[in-house]
Amino acid sequence: MIRTQLVRLYPNKAMRKHLDDLCDYRRYCWNLGLETWNNMYQESLIMGNKKLKPSWQKVRNELAHDKQDWQYQLSSRCLQLTIQDLGKAWQNFFDKARPDWGKPKFKTKKAPRQGFKTDRAKIINGQLRLDKPHGIKEEWHNIEISGAKNLKGDLKTVSIFKETNKYYASLPFEVEIKIKCQTKRKTAVDVNVGHLNYTDGIINTLPKKLQSLYQRIAYYQRLLACKRQVNGKLAYSTNNYVKTRAKLQRDYHKVANIQNDILHKFTSKLTDNYDTIVIENLDVKQMQMTHVASKGLQRSLFGKFRQLLTYKCNWYGKHLVLANRYYPSTQRCSNCGYIKQDDDKITLQGNQKYHTKHNEYICYQCGAVMDRDENAVQNLLALA
Incomplete structure (x- = not known):
């Protein structure tokens, strides 16, 4: 490898x-x-x-x-x-x-x-x-x-x-990579904006320490935009512009290091403890084009998570299952199998017809009430 x-x-x-x-x-x-x-x-x-x-x-x-x-x-x-x-x-x-x-x-x-x-x-x-x-x-x-x-x-x-x-x-x-020991365990990961849900808990991909960094990044971007608006092309050669851009790059580098550390540790934990891992095959690029929580989607690094998990499963002899992008993991009830359709569907804003929140799943067939993300994890786990 x-x-x-x-x-x-x-x-x-x-x-x-x-x-x-x-x-x-x-x-x-x-x-x-x-x-x-x-x-x-x-x-x-x-x-x-x-x-x-x-x-x-x-x-x-x-x-x-x-x-x-x-x-x-x-x-x-x-x-x-x-x-x-x-x-x-x-x-x-x-x-x-x-x-x-x-x-x-x-x-x-x-x-x-x-x-x-x-x-x-x-x-x-x-x-x-x-x-x-x-x-x-x-x-x-x-x-x-x-x-x-x-x-x-x-x-x-x-x-x-x-x-x-x-x-x-x-x-x-x-290098020659040794295949890890078999654990005969299965898990599923449901990716969400800001966090990853799996059978053993939740991993926060946007911790609080990133919020201050993003605020500083927005501040430096406004400064650079003002300098370009006032000075035009001459702004690129000024010392203040170069210093501000260096600070902006430094904060972007810190954000990348923090998130890469989180994803590497989580993917290594998955390959250490499980033999079969199920994730969703999402069309992230198309999801970002809808402009609904597009910034959160980009910062949550869905594509990066899949990339890391894919090559680590290949390295260590683990089995990665990709659920079809049309598989109704969110709309399906993990208790009875009922699939919500039309006005009953759950969206990012919840359900306007029944006035439920976005993190609530209420099955109108069997009456089960559960967390939306936990329900999605159980549906994905059924594919394993």
Whole structure:
């Protein structure tokens, strides 16, 4: 299995400059490669020759042939991997089912995250060593890593990026993962805005400490919007704008760390204690388009939870059951099987006909009264 570990890097002054140069070089290669790709495609249309259509090999050869002198002072693998990623981006463009579907766009230096890839990196004595290009006369240094004791396995292509003036590396290791012991237990998880319900309790995905962070994020966003409205494009180059944007990115990073920690611990607990896990196959993107609690849906990370649980079940030999998105887990009575329809259905506002709250489930067939989320968990558990 390929297990990826995100670590923070602590480069010295010389290596910081080299990492910044590689980030700029990847952006340069991407933009030049995308421009070359578009020109080749237009030429194939004008000439009416399908053999002239671009591919990542053709674009790579074109850029490698026209290399300038300064490019030889940087790693050649950066150009190779950048054009390969550009080719994958064009392949994804023809798959409209992808959530991030769209044409590849030009990169900008104003983006909050800048990075590059390399497949020549090594872990030596708990430090990251990058390949030294030809012609570099400056002294070359290894880069210190946080949590270096837990790095084990065969290292693959490394992604290094810079965010809020800090450097991080995504280290994919090929490791052998042992299948966990069988517990012969089953559970079901009902995802909701702000919390996850399962057979043993409730997990809060939007704790109170996130509320203050979201308030600060909204405050910094208003400040940046005012600066752009007053100064226009000149606002991006002012020191106050850069400092405020750095604070905004810092708070976004804190929110991501808190929620990732919650989801990782919960998914690991599920795979440790249960053999069969049932979740709903929700169309989250379509749900967000309705603009009903769309912000809460996005912050609850339904897609992230499913992604983590899917690969952990594959790792440890657990069985993940996806309920059909039209399965009436909320409308069905777990006691008698009666399914509410038309005006009897429960919505986010409850039921206007019978004046019930959104968290109440009252069965009009057998008279059972129960919590809406607990009822949904029992219906999902029946699929196991």
